[in-house]
Amino acid sequence: MNSHVRSRFVVSVRKIDFFYLIGWFIFFAPPIFYRISGMVTSLLRYGGCAYIILLLLLNRKRSIYKIKPLFMKCFFAFFLWATAMVVIKSPNQIATFFYEQLMPVIGVFLLINSSVNDRHTNIEKKLEGLVSLYWLSIIYIVANFMTIILYPNGIFRSSVGSSVERANWLLGSKNNQSTYIILSVLIILLFMKKKIMNRFLQELLIIVGTVSIFSTGENRVEFMSGSSSGMIAISFLVVISIFLLLNKDIPFTNLKFKWIYLMILTVYFLIITGTTMPSIKAFIENVLHKSMTYNSRTLIWQQALHYIARRPFTGYGEIQIWLSVRLSSWLNGTTNIYNLILKQLFDFGMIGLLLFSASYITLPKYDDHKYHLVIIGIIAFFILGLMNEIDWNYLVVFPFLINKVFCSHNSYKPPTSAEEAIGNGYRE
Template sequence: MSWRDLVENRWAIYALLFPFFVPYSLKFVPGLSQIYDLVNVFKLLAILLILFFYITRRRLSKVMLLIFSFQGLLVLSSFLNGLREFGDYSDLLPPLGLAMLVEMGMGTEKSKVLSSLFHILASLTVVNFFLTLLYPTGLSFASLYTQIRNPLYFLGQDNGLVYQLLTLLGLNYLLVEKQAGAGTVRLISGKYAKSFHPRLWIFDLIAFVTMLIVGSATGLMVLLLFWILTRFRFVRGSRLVVWPWLTFYVGFMGLVVLAGSSIPWLSWVTELLGRDAGFTGRDLLWEQALSLITEKPVLGWGNQSELIAIWNSYFSAHNQILDIALRAGLLGLGVFGFLHVLAFRSCQRASTKMATLIFSTLYCFLIGGLMEAGVRPNHFIFLVLAAFPYLEDRGQHFHFNLGDIYRRHRHD
């Protein structure tokens, strides 16, 4: 079997993808925790298999080169900081596996990777929705879950749910745009006819209702922003408007995260949003994170999720940028930033509806990261996809030959 046969075989794709999305809650349900551990072993085997087929292509994309570099810096930092736990390193593999599989799938005309990924997420999301209706405060039968910081739901903890939902919505919109099986309904006839895709509205509704029940302000903010960005195509002339949105992101990071409650009018604004100026204690975590970053600014402290000692416990930075700088230093943060600059530049140069959808999803991942730590594996799916709208439009080559990865390619 070649790599092309792999990504065109739907059942093989389902088998490889499902372990990446096994519900987190199974880990804490008596009688199912061993199944969860077994599936995680299969996930490692799936990643190794994906890596093997990726190598057999003898091509390395610019995006994957940067992703490997970013994860490699995390490995190096972890090793230099003396981390010896298997999980400190195995947690870095799922983003690589997903990114490689999606890229291989996009390299064929009959790719089934994205639709298979959507089917898995859609099925799990529907189950999560009904279980959330039955257990609105969290799964009471997950009795092995002893942490009390955040409620646990079928697909994860409260704020973490939005990243699964955002991935689902992003893929849903992309597949509808590609006309991959989504039907259109006309509300009225004549010149006032209005068409819509039921599948879009159904999963939008499920996502919003889920986060309303969970009560996650971060999740609702992310979903609302995604809905706005996908409903209005922000263009200037024939170009997608990208950089003003990034300016807003950087400005928000500077004003809220770095300056925090020291800004007089910030308290008034956050109270209107129903939050305190410290964002439920996050300002104290951000202050501690900045202090730790200054101690090891280059490569950071390694792949540790909870480094900040406060309130008689250990916490994460609750901010993606600070968390990356903590784990991989400013060097890792630079690679992460450069990866996104290339992705957004590709979307802007394409300025198609597909590019708008990919940009919107990526941007919402970043906005959610202002209040939550870590880079979700699903995030890397859309970093890989970001190259394709531009390349499909211009007909350029996306890959390097492994022997020519430093060869300069033609640019516009």
């Protein structure tokens, strides 16, 4: 393909992309669908199983299951360990664990490996396979913002996933919004230089998504009342991404991710134990505008650490333990731990946390601005995880992209003959 044709390249939508769009929706369905009724939840769960079977059948002649990189093997080992702990420690939670955690991970893995064409040596062409996720990201940002405008007090109120009743919109309450928006904004950023949509509209979508996180409060739409960790995470993602898109050097993008991850763990330690440190206290009270209980989170963490000390190596599996929370003058409780690292430690012990950490520490390094964007997305989720739990499908989507888009970048060898190229469906 000559340079003239390459410069005029426009991403096209194929019929198969509509099939992929359905899959991305199933595995990243907004919370509102799970809270409509039990029947809708069952449809999404069984639909996810059926979709995975269809993906396996459609790709039965393709090799889409490779996990050669070390970090992918670590992820695989972590999921095996987690599954074993659930089976042994909390067998009555096996079905819930499969539908809510394991099935979305399997679905995301198969979707990425099926849609991203690693026969291309060009990274941008590989990303074309994610065009369905790109359009779903746009739909989520626009539709969610419309529900915020039309229903300023929330479409409904719910205490699901929280210790208090909160206003909910399409993408859930203020604590749910951030995960969807961060993923959607990052996908739009990856496509920023594509000729799918006017660049101004893409930038507008990012602004709209960011405003959504800042505006969705506990009870109604009120600017600067959203999730504090979510606001910091999306601000970090957008600001750093602007520098990357302007080809400005960002010092930490030259670091191997293992050093970034170790810095992240240090921040987690400071946040969890920071109630006794004046500098951390000032940051929490003056920047995050929270009390030194971090809205009762430190009380929850202290109780969680007490339980962790009883089973430090293996954890509790998916068992739910009621943790007391004092809100104003009354006592409530929650089964959420509100911290990504503590959650892994509580559920799967130190062995699970070591495998989980190894999955990120062993991430490879590539000198490519799109790779840097993906790393920024991972960091944003870890920032969000400081005071929230993050579902596995969000934690694996970017590493799985690294595996399929970047790790196979230098490993694929084009076919040596025209006959082989036609037989494999190769297109340059």
